[in-house]
Amino acid sequence: MKKTIFILYVLLSSNMFSQIPEGYYDSATGSGYELKTQLFNIINNHNDQGYNSLDDFYINNELDNYYENDNTILDIYSENPTNSDPYNFNPINDACGNYSSEGDCYNKEHVIPQSVFGSNYPMRSDAHHVLPADGRVNGFRGNYPFGNVGSNLISQSGITNPTLNGSMLGYNINEGDSSGYSGIVFEPIDEFKGDIARIYFYFITRYENVISSWSDYEMFDGSSNKVLEDTFLNILYSWHVLDPVSQKEIDRNNQIYIYQGNRNPFIDNPVYVNQIWNITSDNENPSIPSNLSIENITSSSILINWEESTDNVGIAYYEIFINGNYYSSTDSIFYLITNLTAQTNYCISIQAVDLSQNISELSEDVCDTTLEQSNETSEIFISEYIEGSSNNKAIELANFTGELVSLDNYSLARNTNSGGIWGEFLQLNGSINNEDVFIISRGNAEQSIIDIADQLSSDDAMSFNGDDPIGLFKDGLLIDVFGNFNGENDFANSTYLRNDNIINPSTNFSINEWTALENNTFEFLGFHNQNLANQLNMGFNIKVFPNPTNLKHFTVKSSKVFSYQLYNLSGQIKTSGKSKGLNTKIDCSNMSSGIYFLRLNFNKSNHFQKIIIN
Secondary structure (H helix, E strand, O other): OOOOOOOOOOOOOOOOOOOOOOOOOOOOOOOHHHHHHHHHHHHOOOOOOOOOHHHHHHHHHOEOOOOOOOOOEOOOOOOOOOOOOOOOOOOOOOEOOOOOOOOOOEEEEEOOOHHHOOOOOOHHHOOOOEEEEEHHHHHHHOOOOEOOEEEEEOOEOOEOOOOOOOOEEEEEOOOHHHOOOOOEEEEOOHHHHHHHHHHHHHHHHHOOOOHHHOOOOOOEOOOOOOOEOHHHHHHHHHHHHHOOOOHHHHHHHHHHHHHHOOOOHHHHOOOHHHHHHOOOOOOOOOOOOEEEEEEOOOOOOEEEEEEOOOOOOOEEEEEEEEOOEEEEEEOOOEEEEOOOOOOOEEEEEEEEEEOOOOEOOOOOOEEEEOOOOOOOOOOOEEEEEEEOOOOOEEEEEEEOOOOOEEOOOEEEEEOHHHOOOOOOOEEOOOEEOOOEEEEEEOOOOOHHHHOOOOEEOOOHHHOOOOOOOEEEEEOOEEEEEEOOOOOOOOOOOEEEEEOOOOOOOOOOOOHHHEEEEOOOOOOOOOOOOOOOOOOOOOOOOEEEEOOOEOOOEEEEEEOOOOEEEEEEOOOOEEEEEEOOOOEEEEEOOOOOOEEEEEEEEOOOOEEEEEEEEO
16 A cells, blocks of 8 residues: 655654643752751642532543543542453443432532531642542542551441442551551552552641641541651552652643642652651662663664662662763663764763652762664564554555565564563564555454555554553564563653654654644654655755744745645644745734644655644
8 A cells, every 4th residue: 555655743742742841840959857848838729720620621631541541530449450340331421419328420529528627718629639439439448548557447237348349448557657547447459559648638728728627537647747747658658669659640630730820849859758757767778789780772862771770768769870971860770872873882880869868878970872873764563553432543665675575574562561471473564665655453443544544453463552551562572662661651642753753663662753632633644754865955945934933924945945834743734735936924913822733745755744733
């Protein structure tokens, strides 16, 4: 199947989505309760959206894109992170309503009970601590504090204990970190204990100016600074350490910032917990990271990995140094260093930082030299990844080797749930002409995908979700991959295009090689090109300005005649036309702010560029 080839020249930052605003925590410079008050001043006076507006927030943002990736409500009281959920809630149809049994419907769970603050605002509608939850389990938890349940469970009619996902209600274990309280407590599953802890740390910081005047609550000590009784401070701190911040929490924090204008500082900066409450007098440095090694060297990247450091409290992150200079940090024990120079020697070292900001000594250097830059394509590679809604899943392969490539020796496989092994292999059939693409699609995808697909399959390899890396294999050996094998992945409901400066496959996945598009964007499927020999320098100059534009137009300057189309991220053409002399003004007065693709069509070539309209 012959498809049109064009240049896609666009590099979108992997940080284009909402992140911590620059300077947001600049005034948080103290320690102890002074730091807590500084954080209060930062996150105070958020924009209360009202209690009922949480319904729409849940429909749009509280969805399972992390476990089953099925867009049902993500409820910490029913989610089973390692197996199928006992039941699921449709975001629109299953909101309560009346309930009698677990699994009937979901409603709003106030992690800090409403009775504590008299159901007053803005606490009642603060999205940071109001979660969607199974109605019956919400009632089962009631107003009980959180804690570690022993073997003496509490019985209630209409619900099992433990619940269907393993949450429990019973008497607190009055020993170890939990000593000092023997009353009834509720214990969520381990997967979400850190979530609950950081919600509490947020809440007692956000409302420190009023919290001492509220009614008695077993978890609170009546103060405005420490707030938590020793038993519950120790419990929540241990939960915070043992269940670190997850991608789900990061994404939710970003969305709440958009929704109501403030953030949870203890998700953004987990070290604040120990800096404020000084739970441990920790002066012990973590151990030095060991067995640092370099693998998978290319002309522009190095993959490093090492053995995890040990610490008496817990490791917060690792700092990476290149040739003695700080480069980046990570909470993982592997890291892909990119944008390196070809044929250059690099020496890497690592140090560990614990939750109390104690720092280990630097590891020994490990050194190696990047490979020579290749200007020729020697192998086919993955050029597009689609993981849309329902069964809209497709993989596109591109061939720029200069010759016809038979696919007899090629196959695809997925790394299910980012686990330790590759799944069943899907044998590819047919061939790819030079400067052509080959599309593999699920057989029950949308018709627009099927119509241009070269191979249809619903086998295991094409059943990937956003957390399943996809590998391209030749003679059983991995040659290219989309996603981090056995690592963190969240590419659900999205389309990714390989950037045009990529000329060969790579077993070291880097999101910087890809451009992200909106969910169910199929318009670019079947089209790809690569910039092998500075194809953008086509013998004449192209200039697009201003970009970004705050005006109602932007200008394209070119010495050659061209036609143009301006696409949004969904692939829809918003405007089109032909050049008018040396300078062509393109009207965008009726377009909303955002990112667009400008396609310029010349006689025998095309040019694509990212356009930002403010």
